[in-house]
Amino acid sequence: MATETSTQSYSEKWYWDDRYTNESDPFDWYQNYPSLSPLINLYVPHPTHRALVIGCGNSAFSEGMVDDGYGDVVNIDISSVVIDAMNKKYSDRPQLKYLKMDVRDMKAFQDASFDAVIDKGTLDSILCGSNSRQHSTQMLEEVWRVLKDKGVYILITYGAPNYRLRLFKESSCSWTTKLHVIDKSLTGQPLETPKWELTKPIPLDDEGSSVESAIGKSPDVHYIYVCIKVGTPWFDGVEGVTQCPILPGEIFTYQFVVDRPGTYMYHSHYGMQRESGLIGMIRVSPPSTEPEPFTYDYDRSLLLTDWYHKGMSEKATGLASIPFKWVGEPQSLMIQGRGRFNCTNNMMTPQRSEAEVCNTSHADCSRFVLMVIPGKTYRLRIGSLTSLSALSFQIEGHNLTVVEADGHYVEPFTVRNLFIYSGETYSVLLKADQNPSRNYWITTSIVSRPEKTPPATAVLKYHPNHPRKHPPTPASSNFRPEWNDTRHRLAQSVAIKARKGFAHAPPENSDKVIVLLNTQNKVNGYMRWSVNNVSYQHPTTPYLIALKHNLTNAFDWRFTPPERYDSKSYDIFAVPSNANATMSDGIYRLKFNSTVDVVLQNANTMSVNNSETHPWHLHGHDFWVLGYGEGKFNEMEDPKRYNLVDPIMKNTVAVQPYGWTALRFRADNPGVWSFHCHIESHFFMGMRIVFASGIDRVANLPSSIMGCGQTKRLV
Numbered sequence: 001m002a003t004e005t006s007t008q009s010y011s012e013k014w015y016w017d018d019r020y021t022n023e024s025d026p027f028d029w030y031q032n033y034p035s036l037s038p039l040i041n042l043y044v045p046h047p048t049h050r051a052l053v054i055g056c057g058n059s060a061f062s063e064g065m066v067d068d069g070y071g072d073v074v075n076i077d078i079s080s081v082v083i084d085a086m087n088k089k090y091s092d093r094p095q096l097k098y099l100k101m102d103v104r105d106m107k108a109f110q111d112a113s114f115d116a117v118i119d120k121g122t123l124d125s126i127l128c129g130s131n132s133r134q135h136s137t138q139m140l141e142e143v144w145r146v147l148k149d150k151g152v153y154i155l156i157t158y159g160a161p162n163y164r165l166r167l168f169k170e171s172s173c174s175w176t177t178k179l180h181v182i183d184k185s186l187t188g189q190p191l192e193t194p195k196w197e198l199t200k201p202i203p204l205d206d207e208g209s210s211v212e213s214a215i216g217k218s219p220d221v222h223y224i225y226v227c228i229k230v231g232t233p234w235f236d237g238v239e240g241v242t243q244c245p246i247l248p249g250e251i252f253t254y255q256f257v258v259d260r261p262g263t264y265m266y267h268s269h270y271g272m273q274r275e276s277g278l279i280g281m282i283r284v285s286p287p288s289t290e291p292e293p294f295t296y297d298y299d300r301s302l303l304l305t306d307w308y309h310k311g312m313s314e315k316a317t318g319l320a321s322i323p324f325k326w327v328g329e330p331q332s333l334m335i336q337g338r339g340r341f342n343c344t345n346n347m348m349t350p351q352r353s354e355a356e357v358c359n360t361s362h363a364d365c366s367r368f369v370l371m372v373i374p375g376k377t378y379r380l381r382i383g384s385l386t387s388l389s390a391l392s393f394q395i396e397g398h399n400l401t402v403v404e405a406d407g408h409y410v411e412p413f414t415v416r417n418l419f420i421y422s423g424e425t426y427s428v429l430l431k432a433d434q435n436p437s438r439n440y441w442i443t444t445s446i447v448s449r450p451e452k453t454p455p456a457t458a459v460l461k462y463h464p465n466h467p468r469k470h471p472p473t474p475a476s477s478n479f480r481p482e483w484n485d486t487r488h489r490l491a492q493s494v495a496i497k498a499r500k501g502f503a504h505a506p507p508e509n510s511d512k513v514i515v516l517l518n519t520q521n522k523v524n525g526y527m528r529w530s531v532n533n534v535s536y537q538h539p540t541t542p543y544l545i546a547l548k549h550n551l552t553n554a555f556d557w558r559f560t561p562p563e564r565y566d567s568k569s570y571d572i573f574a575v576p577s578n579a580n581a582t583m584s585d586g587i588y589r590l591k592f593n594s595t596v597d598v599v600l601q602n603a604n605t606m607s608v609n610n611s612e613t614h615p616w617h618l619h620g621h622d623f624w625v626l627g628y629g630e631g632k633f634n635e636m637e638d639p640k641r642y643n644l645v646d647p648i649m650k651n652t653v654a655v656q657p658y659g660w661t662a663l664r665f666r667a668d669n670p671g672v673w674s675f676h677c678h679i680e681s682h683f684f685m686g687m688r689i690v691f692a693s694g695i696d697r698v699a700n701l702p703s704s705i706m707g708c709g710q711t712k713r714l715v
């Protein structure tokens, strides 16, 4: 830097015009592209991502990005002198665009138009000038506006955490912030050994005081803040938690960023409406530059469900009545919405003869047919949205190699029976490597509850066989384990490990442990399910809106449900001696960015010698599955056996009869999140809790989610 000047001029346009008129050689503030590229690659992983470099000056940084493969790098600067010069210099590089613009006013860009904004010293320059607070807030709010949800603002600065974090808080932007550091003296030459590992974040608490203990006082570093634009927690779709119900005739648009490849499902989340069929699967493909760690020729989806003849209102009424009327077992299981029922008894009407209703070639009765070409490999994405049943899925004579679970790659392992619980998804690879002259049974059958519903059947048809060519074996010969063979099922859960090279290691420790005892109870004579003796009561005003708008009487604001149960004296193998529970709409509040362990403890129901399987689903986060155990969880001993090396991340996990499951997650998604048993009737009967965290970071809520309870006046 040649010019001698007061730093105050750094915020002035005339200073930069003047400077660039006199200095044309490229100059990079703080760091150049080679030294920062590992971090840029980490947070801007796809070459197709659109980046905005603010206050670009005549830096060679963006050229470095384009040389590294990025295809769309937009640069702005307040100085027309430098923009003219850069346009001339890069006239032959269409990937680089240069525009004269003030970063405090970027109205030429639409909202949500960039995946990343990169700032090397621009915020610092603005802070040098007069009215710096006002100008920096304007700038941060503009940066936030032009970023897509979950887009990153990468700020390279000399500003230490206590100053910069305060600045972030002063604006109305909601970020999740990570901190990295880089030695000031690094130049990006290959042989240098950095003191700090660039891509490893430094622990960062709310005030930034944790940083000094990690890297010492006044370290010789540049700070790099990676601020991730907080998503859209109001589009989670849970009635009463994140939004009001969508009334008949209304149109509601969900907008969210699909940021991880994998297999997902959607369904309605109002009362027990899901089981009426408002469901589906979502496939998210990886970008072409990021190959999946396995190969296949064709991609197919199979959604598994169960079906009742009774409608959901009748069932819900029974569950909420005295005497209690249990929904019972489903009448049919279904593969891709196709199932069967022995209809000779009760489906016939004077208008429909038995032959009409039960004829196997009738379209209503036809099985789902999965056609395969001999020798080819199929990726089958299997999801379960059963309302009650846990399932075993199998294809006669074929192995299934599991490669993905709930959107995370797993170390491949081979099974004959895939156990799948409601809310889970798996991808398995199926090779069509058996005798192609015949067809095979695909079946799914009930496990974990006495099997009163026949398996669902579909047909694996080898091309070019006729789809109605019956497999030569009876469908019932398709091997499936005993319904109560819990160990067999647990073995599959324990076998699932994160895929090498794709694992995200969990934090080594947690800030909080919550142990949740799941019990069947009575409340005022009604049959309920409870968590630590509290059965969930659904509010009429959605929690997210109540919390954000300070509607303090919308739910029991002051009641915090218990984080433990009396594990010393509670006998999980006995019918509860005092089965009465309380109802509450109180919620668990988690410190934003804290690490939370949740242990789900199963117990005996109100029937002697009976404990059930519960698939628990967490909204808004993925969690690491740290371990499973039989019997009562021991808080001193069992955590020593947690898998902290390669645990799989999931969003739904089973808790086996009389067993426990331990999971860990980071409360890093500001919002209000439901955590519940994915069995529709258990969810309805109160087996759910709610976590809230980082509400102050949630941006203004859209009015489309409002209109019910105390939010009537907000629309």
Ligand SMILES: O=C1O[C@H]([C@@H](O)CO)C(O)=C1O
Pocket: 326, 520, 605, 606, 607, 612, 682
């Ligand atoms: O919640 C349930 O109630 C019944 C039974 O326990 C009482 O009828 C059952 O199987 C459930 O899962």
